[in-house]
Amino acid sequence: MLRGIWQLPAGKLSVLFLSVIILLAIFGPALAPYDPLVGTDHVLAHPSAQHWLGTDYLGRDVLSRILAGSTISVLGSVQVAVIALFVGAIPGILSVYLGRTFEWLTLRLVDTLIALPFLVFAVAVTALLGNGIPQAMLVVGVMVSPAFYRVARAAALTISRSQYVEAAILSGASIGWIVRKHVWAKILPAIAITLANTMGTGFVVVSSLTFLGIGVQPPAPTWGGVLASDLGYLNFRPYAPLFTTVLIVLTVLAFNLLADVIRDVSGESGRALLIRREKKRGRTARQTSATIPPTPHGDPQ
């Protein structure tokens, strides 16, 4: 599957871009040419040789702030996705095995989590619980977990009721072999797609929260925070939001692209693969691509 992703141009592009972003998140703070927290007299300067992206309203180097802020912004979305994976997938699998009461209860809880107005809740709960990064990650992680619940539950349902697993057991296959051969192959692509999608969502939410100043204390640099401070001085540096917005949009695009590529490669829904094949065949075939039913409930977010 990994080789398949790499063979598609879109897959290569998204993987390369995301690697750069993750390297940025790890080494960014060390690469910053200036102290991101210390202001100078050089207020609201335009980009120059000393300050490649100019300075903000306190004279702090914008490039340094973006580099230093990449840790929270990027690793935050990874944390959100991992928390969501555990909070969602475990009850999702258990819901198939633990009886109808548990099933009904978790299903209604998932309904409720989906119905909650996401951002207002994330903001309010994070601020109430002490306004720190761990709280923010936990709250957002729990709120995006229904996507994993559904994926895990669907996979567990198909496996628990499938005849090929039953047949494998009857023909004397070991549990380990069944898990490797059938269960893994069924769950892994679905989990990977949801993980990539959730990281994209988590990234947007973390950026939104830091933009609002929720989850971080003011001087700490974040991409959302840089954007927020640029917003107040549009008259002086009207191009300033461009740097952070381009970074944010490209990262989200890369996550979504990666999810699509995994879906293509694993043939999970078959939708994207079919469209691509038909494109090659020509214009008339394109019409058929629309016949694949939409999955409003399958898409996380």
Next chain:
Amino acid sequence: MASIHTERETLAYGGASAGLSSRWAVARSTLALAFRSIIVFVTVFFLATLLTFALQGLSGLSPAHLQLSESATPEAIAALEHEWGLDLPLWQQYLNWFGGIVQGDLGRSWYNGADISLLLTSRAAISLSIAGLALLIGVTLGAVLGITAAKFQTTWIDRAITTFTTFVSVLPPFVVGIGLVAIFAVWLNWFPSAGYVPLDRGGLGPWLSHIWLPSLALSMEAVADIARQLRVGLIQASRENYVTGALVRGLSSERIFWGHVLRNGSGPALTMLGMKFPNLIGGAVVTEAVFGLAGYGRFAADSASRGDVPAVQGVLVLAIVLVVAFNLLVNLLLVRLSPASARGI
């Protein structure tokens, strides 16, 4: 009771003519379905309020944090908590609070003792103006784009619209908002970049010019989703056998499209609208921050930073009520459009 029956009946069956007995059967099954969907919504509402109520315990905050100094004696704290009814058993506190909600009473703020329902009303007016207009833009623009793409499928128009919706759907609302401010407020100076004028004070023009940009920023996600779902739904519906049947019967293609295809193909888009509505209500926090508006998102963030739990709960309950009510409406609309969809509840 009789009036409800007839209402549901027409709701389920529209203007179609049928025998009286089968009409009754349909009405009865629709009633049962409506009842079942109402049970689902009531459960969701109940659980959501329970989660909201639990915030008080989870946060560990009490009015003592806001009103008393660090050196307050345990007796003073206990007296204050007794005054706010916080020494009662939890279930009783929940019942009291829930009873208040049902009557529209959201309690009093820990911060200044003001009635939260009153505090919220003017702020909610701002947020709901924006969310309402965003919904309107989302539905209209989304429908226009989706229908256009479906009617001109496989042409460059379709491809252009699909590219546009794909791109727009990944843009976070605050990025769109900042872009709109930079272009239309700072550069072109067509609209104000911040602030709000109530409808009853400035009239329609100023009101619209202040909420236009925030609504547009908030609506983009809905526009993209509705356009995409509608396109797929319409193309799918246009291949059904009843469309061929209608063609054979000699109906004009326009009539088939507006009468048959649109009605049957708009289900997925409507479902999507119901699912995305929480984002419209919740996204207000960010758009309000971009456009410097004092709506309920700002109120929630400010109150939460102060530790004013009842005020935060008030905002959340309002948002929950809106989402649940809207989804109930969407479900009823879906049943009205195609009664078969009710089976999915």
